[in-house]
Amino acid sequence: MWHSALDLMLRRLLQHGQLRLSLPDGVTRTYGDGHGAALHVQLKDNATVRHLVLRPDLAVGEAYMNGTLVIEEGSLQGLLGMIVANRDDAPQIWWQRALPRLRTAVRRFSQNNAALRARRNVAHHYDLSDALYDLFLDPDRQYSCGYFRDPTDTLAQAQINKKTHIACKLRLTPGMRVLDIGCGWGGMARTLARDYGAEVLGITLSEQQHAYAQAEATRAGLDDRVTYRLCDYRDVTGEFDRIVSVGMFEHVGLPHYRTYFDAIQDRLKPDGIALIHTIGWMARPDATNPWIAKYIFPGGYIPTLSEVASAIERSGLWVADLECLRLHYAETLQHWITQFEQNVDKVQALYDARFVRMWRFYLAACEVTFRYGRQLVFQFQLSRQIDAVPLTRDYLYQSGDMPT
Amino acid sequence: MWHSALDLMLRRLLQHGQLRLSLPDGVTRTYGDGHGAALHVQLKDNATVRHLVLRPDLAVGEAYMNGTLVIEEGSLQGLLGMIVANRDDAPQIWWQRALPRLRTAVRRFSQNNAALRARRNVAHHYDLSDALYDLFLDPDRQYSCGYFRDPTDTLAQAQINKKTHIACKLRLTPGMRVLDIGCGWGGMARTLARDYGAEVLGITLSEQQHAYAQAEATRAGLDDRVTYRLCDYRDVTGEFDRIVSVGMFEHVGLPHYRTYFDAIQDRLKPDGIALIHTIGWMARPDATNPWIAKYIFPGGYIPTLSEVASAIERSGLWVADLECLRLHYAETLQHWITQFEQNVDKVQALYDARFVRMWRFYLAACEVTFRYGRQLVFQFQLSRQIDAVPLTRDYLYQSGDMPT
Numbered sequence: 065m066w067h068s069a070l071d072l073m074l075r076r077l078l079q080h081g082q083l084r085l086s087l088p089d090g091v092t093r094t095y096g097d098g099h100g101a102a103l104h105v106q107l108k109d110n111a112t113v114r115h116l117v118l119r120p121d122l123a124v125g126e127a128y129m130n131g132t133l134v135i136e137e138g139s140l141q142g143l144l145g146m147i148v149a150n151r152d153d154a155p156q157i158w159w160q161r162a163l164p165r166l167r168t169a170v171r172r173f174s175q176n177n178a179a180l181r182a183r184r185n186v187a188h189h190y191d192l193s194d195a196l197y198d199l200f201l202d203p204d205r206q207y208s209c210g211y212f213r214d215p216t217d218t219l220a221q222a223q224i225n226k227k228t229h230i231a232c233k234l235r236l237t238p239g240m241r242v243l244d245i246g247c248g249w250g251g252m253a254r255t256l257a258r259d260y261g262a263e264v265l266g267i268t269l270s271e272q273q274h275a276y277a278q279a280e281a282t283r284a285g286l287d288d289r290v291t292y293r294l295c296d297y298r299d300v301t302g303e304f305d306r307i308v309s310v311g312m313f314e315h316v317g318l319p320h321y322r323t324y325f326d327a328i329q330d331r332l333k334p335d336g337i338a339l340i341h342t343i344g345w346m347a348r349p350d351a352t353n354p355w356i357a358k359y360i361f362p363g364g365y366i367p368t369l370s371e372v373a374s375a376i377e378r379s380g381l382w383v384a385d386l387e388c389l390r391l392h393y394a395e396t397l398q399h400w401i402t403q404f405e406q407n408v409d410k411v412q413a414l415y416d417a418r419f420v421r422m423w424r425f426y427l428a429a430c431e432v433t434f435r436y437g438r439q440l441v442f443q444f445q446l447s448r449q450i451d452a453v454p455l456t457r458d459y460l461y462q463s464g465d466m467p468t
Numbered sequence: 469m470w471h472s473a474l475d476l477m478l479r480r481l482l483q484h485g486q487l488r489l490s491l492p493d494g495v496t497r498t499y500g501d502g503h504g505a506a507l508h509v510q511l512k513d514n515a516t517v518r519h520l521v522l523r524p525d526l527a528v529g530e531a532y533m534n535g536t537l538v539i540e541e542g543s544l545q546g547l548l549g550m551i552v553a554n555r556d557d558a559p560q561i562w563w564q565r566a567l568p569r570l571r572t573a574v575r576r577f578s579q580n581n582a583a584l585r586a587r588r589n590v591a592h593h594y595d596l597s598d599a600l601y602d603l604f605l606d607p608d609r610q611y612s613c614g615y616f617r618d619p620t621d622t623l624a625q626a627q628i629n630k631k632t633h634i635a636c637k638l639r640l641t642p643g644m645r646v647l648d649i650g651c652g653w654g655g656m657a658r659t660l661a662r663d664y665g666a667e668v669l670g671i672t673l674s675e676q677q678h679a680y681a682q683a684e685a686t687r688a689g690l691d692d693r694v695t696y697r698l699c700d701y702r703d704v705t706g707e708f709d710r711i712v713s714v715g716m717f718e719h720v721g722l723p724h725y726r727t728y729f730d731a732i733q734d735r736l737k738p739d740g741i742a743l744i745h746t747i748g749w750m751a752r753p754d755a756t757n758p759w760i761a762k763y764i765f766p767g768g769y770i771p772t773l774s775e776v777a778s779a780i781e782r783s784g785l786w787v788a789d790l791e792c793l794r795l796h797y798a799e800t801l802q803h804w805i806t807q808f809e810q811n812v813d814k815v816q817a818l819y820d821a822r823f824v825r826m827w828r829f830y831l832a833a834c835e836v837t838f839r840y841g842r843q844l845v846f847q848f849q850l851s852r853q854i855d856a857v858p859l860t861r862d863y864l865y866q867s868g869d870m871p872t
Contacts, residue, residue, distance in 0.1 A: 213860055346786055369787060370777035377772050382750055382844075386790040387861070390854050440786075440854075450794050450844075456617055457791070461865035 066114045067091075073117060081146040086136075087113065096146070103146065104137035125355035125429070129422045140428045141401070149436040175317030175352075177363045179296045183269045185315065185363035190248075190270035193414055197249070199407040200400045200427075204251035205276075208311030208341065209393040209441045219399035222392070227255045230308060232460050233339050233385070233445050235453070236260040240305040243267070243331060245297045246312020250277025250290070257289040262306070267295040298323060303333050313342035313372075314364050321367070321375035328446065329379045337384070337453060338446040343393070344369060347438040353429070360426050366439065381446045384453035389441040397431035470514065471495075473521045485550040490540070491517065500550070507550065508541035529759035529833070533826045544832045545805070553840040579721030579756075581767045583700045587673045589719065589767035594652075594674035597818055601653070603811040604804045604831075608655035609680075612715030612745065613797040613845045623803035626796070631659045634712060636864050637743050637789070637849050639857070640664040644709040647671070647735060649701045650716025654681025654694070661693040666710070671699040702727060707737050717746035717776075721769050725779035732850065733783045741788070741857060742850040747797070748773060751842040757833070764830050770843065785850045788857035793845040801835035 067087060074085070078095040084104045086092045107113055112132040115123035124147070127133030128140070135143060177185065197205055202220045210222030211229050230252070236242070238261030244253045247266030250273070256262040268274050277292045297312075307328055316324045328338050345366045352365050369386075376383055404411065404427060412420050433439045447453050471491060478489070482499040488508045490496045511517055516536040519527035528551070531537035532544070539547060581589065601609055606624045614626030615633050634656070640646070642665030648657045651670030654677070660666040672678050681696045701716075711732055720728045732742050749770045756769050773790075780787055808815065808831060816824050837843045851857050 211860075213862070215859075347781055347784075349781075368777065368781050370774045370781055373772065373774035373777055377751055377753075377774055380751075382794070383773060383790075383792050384794065385792055386787075388787050388789055389859070390786070390788065390857075391859055453794075455619075455793070455795055456615075457861070458617070458865065461862065 066110065066117055069117045070113055073120070078146065078150050080150055083143070083146060084137075100146070101138055101142050103135070103143055105143060106134045106136050108132040108134065119354065122354040122358065125359065125422075125425050128425050129359075129418055131418075131421070140424060141432055144428050145432040145436055148432045151437070175319055175363055175365050177315065177317040177320055179298065181363065182296060182315070185361070186269040187271070188362055189360065190268075191272045194272060194276060195414055196411065196423075199410055200404040204255075205249040206251055207248055208396075209343075209389060210396045210399075211389065212392055212395050215395070219396065219403075222396065222399075223251075226310075227252055229460075230310065230339050230341065230443070231256060231260055233443065234306045234308060234337055235459070236262050236306060239263065241265070241303070242306045242308060243300060243304040245300075245307065245309040246315070247273070247277060247292060248311070249273050250280055250292055252308060252310055253277070253290050253292070254281060254284055254286055256308070257286050258284065262289070264290045265300075265304075266290065266292045267297065267300060268292065269294065269296065297327055300327070300331060302331070304331050305333055305336055307332055307336070307338040308341075309338070310341040311343075313340055314366060315361070317363055317365050318367065318371060321371065322378060325375050325379035325381060325446075329381055329448065332448055334448050335452050336448060338381075338444075340442075340444040340446065342367070342372070342442055342444075344372070344388075344440055344442040345438055346388075346440055356426070356429070359422055369442065372442065372444065376444070376446065381448060382450055382452075383444060384447045385443075385445040385457065387443040387445075389443065391435065391440075393439070393441055394431055394434035397427055397434065401427050401431060470518045470521055474517055477521060477524070482550065482554050484554055487547070487550060488541075504550070505542055505546050507539070507547055509547060510538045510540050512536040512538065523758065526758040526762065529763065529826075529829050532829050533763075533822055535822075535825070544828060545836055548832050549836040549840055552836045555841070579723055579767055579769050581719065581721040581724055583702065585767065586700060586719070589765070590673040591675070592766055593764065594672075595676045598676060598680060599818055600815060600827075603814055604808040608659075609653040610655055611652055612800075613747075613793060614800040614803075615793065616796055616799050619799070623800065623807075626800065626803075627655075631656055633864075634714065634743050634745065634847070635660060635664055637847070638710045638712060638741055639863070640666050640710060643667065645669075645707070646710040646712060647704060647708040649704075649711065649713035650719070651677070651681060651696060652715070653677050654684055654696055656712060656714055657681070657694050657696070658685055658688055658690055660712070661690050662688065666693070668694050669704075669708075670694065670696045671701065671704060672696065673698065673700060701731055704731070704735060706735070708735050709737055709740055711736055711740070711742035712745075713742070714745040715747075717744055718768050718770060719765070721767055722771065722775060725771070725775065726782060729779050729783035729785060733785055733852065736850075736852055738852050739856050740852060742785075742848075744846075744848040744850065746771070746776070746846055746848075748776070748792075748844055748846040749842055750792075750844055760830070760833070763826055773846065776846065776848065780848070780850065785852060786854055786856075787848060788851045789847075789849040789861065791847040791849075793847065795839065795844075797843070797845055798835055798838035801831055801838065805831045805835060 071093060074095050081096040081100040082098045082102050083095045084092055086106045088107055088109050109132055112127045201207055202223045204223055206223040210219060211226040212222045213225050240262050242256055242262045242264045244264055244266040247253050247268050250266050253264040253266035257264050266277060274292055274294045281287055281290045332338055343366050345368050349368045349371060408420060445453060475497060478499050485500040485504040486502045486506055487499045488496055490510045492511055492513050513536055516531045605611060606627045608627055610627035614623060615630040616626045617629050644666050646660055646666045646668045648668055648670040651657050651672050654670055657668040657670035661668050670681060678696055678698045685691055685694045736742055747770050749772050753772045753775060812824060849857060
């Protein structure tokens with residue numbers, strides 16, 4: 065029965081591409097239209113078949129991690145790309161249509177990111193070994209989408225471009241007080257202090273990130289202008305000329321959007337500017353992928369434009385500009401994947417083979433979702449006053465986008 | 469009783485500015501903090517006082533039109549500016565809080581813009597005398613927000629800039645088929661044909677606009693490349709490389725947003741680009757101002773970003789870029805007001821003094837709402853494919869924004 069159900073499901077889903085699937089009983093079936101790179105996948109046991117039918121979004125990742133789904137021919141990105149590229153067109157079976165709605169209904173509970181829970185969720189991911197992140201990120205540990213002004217930009221260059229682009233949108237002048245919400249390992253804060261003369265407070269909930277960021281600021285001689293604090297965005301006090309938040313909004317959770325934008329409004333000076341850089345979802349709202357929520361980002365949620373806009377509209381803030389960065393994160397992830405595979409032995413020495421497969425699956429799933437799915441990056445430029453940001457975007461492009 | 473109620477209402481509403489109000493019984497009261505330009509307003513009868521208490525959003529305009537609210541000192545823009553600028557901060561009385569919600573609840577009915585009703589609503593405004601529009605618009609009759617690259621741009625220049633900016637966002641090449649939804653008097657279509665070599669179909673529901681647009685195209689020798697048709701956007705067939713729609717979405721009405729974006733998706737070629745230019749409302753959704761709905765734009769509705777985004781997300785389209793044009797429409801309207809007042813005798817000769825006051829109130833109310841209220845203009849750049857639009861905006865600013 066489970067074999068037939070899986071067959072039915074895959075026949076509907078996989079209209080394009082070519083996949084040979086070998087089942088535990090030795091039978092091999094073929095799916096797709098025969099175009100594209102050949103894929104051959106082996107399922108090792110019947111529990112995996114059943115799990116794939118019942119919770120496909122969770123099961124593919126778990127089976128890959130556990131070694132019960134093995135790719136005999138082709139790549140993991142090829143397999144995931146085939147699934148994502150087919151998903152939009154595919155007619156769905158009733159239980160697949162029902163599941164996202166159920167998940168959407170319960171997502172408010174899974175994103176109840178109150179302060180304690182938020183700290184635990186952050187620790188789950190960002191308190192992994194420092195060494196791990198050095199094995200696939202750029203030298204400044206920018207763990208968010210780069211900005212490829214030119215497709216041939218290196219990863220390091222794309223991350224520099226991103227920081228420069230955001231700094232330009234912030235319209236910094238020396239001495240300005242800047243709040244960096246979710247500062248990561250502190251690279252953005254150090255850049256704004258070093259290249260733009262800003263006084264930056266970076267906040268994070270990750271102890272590892274906090275310690276690293278502090279040490280790097282000291283090493284760079286920026287202690288007088290950059291402060292890092294282990295602090296929830298709901299607990300910051302004071303007023304800031306500028307607020308920047310890169311790759312943190314994905315952890316806020318839908319029930320807290322109002323609180324988040326009210327905090328921006330409260331912390332920003334009347335003529336202030338904020339720049340929120342976040343992954344977005346360009347389709348009907350959908351729940352967080354359950355594999356990602358379980359293994360990678362507990363409490364995370366990728367918002368649609370309407371969900372973010374609805375919270376902003378209630379905060380009293382203006383959206384002064386919205387840039388929709390398409391495919392830049394797919395390129396960024398491709399660089400991370402390449403570096404990860406170059407260092408895969410070191411990752412395995414830090415953890416184990418299952419961790420390697422988990423991380424490989426995570427990076428590959430994200431890459432294909434940004435390339436073939438409905439994910440992109442939003443840069444919201446926000447202000448309290450209608451004219452805090454210039455009335456045309458010429459300033460962003462005339463300067464050659466370089467530090468002043 | 470009505471005098472006391474009005475007094476209570478105005479004392480709460482008017483925290484800033486200075487207004488002296490003379491009531492029909494001879495009493496004069498003072499409101500505001502005494503800062504700003506002095507205003508003196510006379511109310512001529514008790515019916516006006518009652519109406520102002522019960523339906524202020526409708527009554528101010530009606531009383532001004534009917535001459536029962538007379539501005540003895542200061543300007544209409546000054547009075548409306550004071551009201552709009554105070555509104556955001558003011559504590560509201562219960563019946564004022566209740567009214568917008570009630571109106572929001574019934575707005576779906578008032579925006580039931582099925583084909584016949586849509587045609588009637590359009591005729592109400594756009595089939596006014598051609599001569600009227602020549603008395604306050606630019607020579608190309610661009611009846612939408614200009615783009616002031618420089619604050620000193622003339623109205624005509626700002627309208628040329630607007631067409632150029634939109635053409636750049638459309639990334640036109642000669643021979644492309646373009647659909648212009650809500651083409652007005654046809655200026656955008658003629659520009660795209662003449663300067664970019666496009667083949668344009670412009671559609672409108674206004675017979676006056678259609679006749680004028682056609683005649684102008686013939687006069688300009690563009691008959692082979694521009695066609696105008698009296699046609700609803702729901703009735704267009706065929707495929708287009710590009711779709712442009714400027715200042716028309718305000719007439720679509722919330723219940724029809726899905727239909728509108730589904731039509732864009734259906735009419736656009738797979739690698740197509742659409743540019744939707746519309747007034748937007750940057751706050752919680754609110755019903756159309758009842759005076760505007762009754763006298764100026766029946767069936768009209770100003771959307772929030774979240775309302776538009778929600779419909780786009782369900783259409784399958786990508787938002788490739790969103791520009792938020794702030795204050796450009798306030799400047800545009802200021803130019804229209806200046807030209808209107810220069811030609812006010814001619815307008816009165818065409819209609820009568822009450823029409824003059826109605827039109828003056830309309831332009832002034834819009835101007836102050838764009839300057840002190842929560843209105844702006846959205847330019848949504850849409851596509852079906854994630855990479856139909858370049859991945860950075862450099863192309864928009866490198867070229868000097870000029871026709872190719």
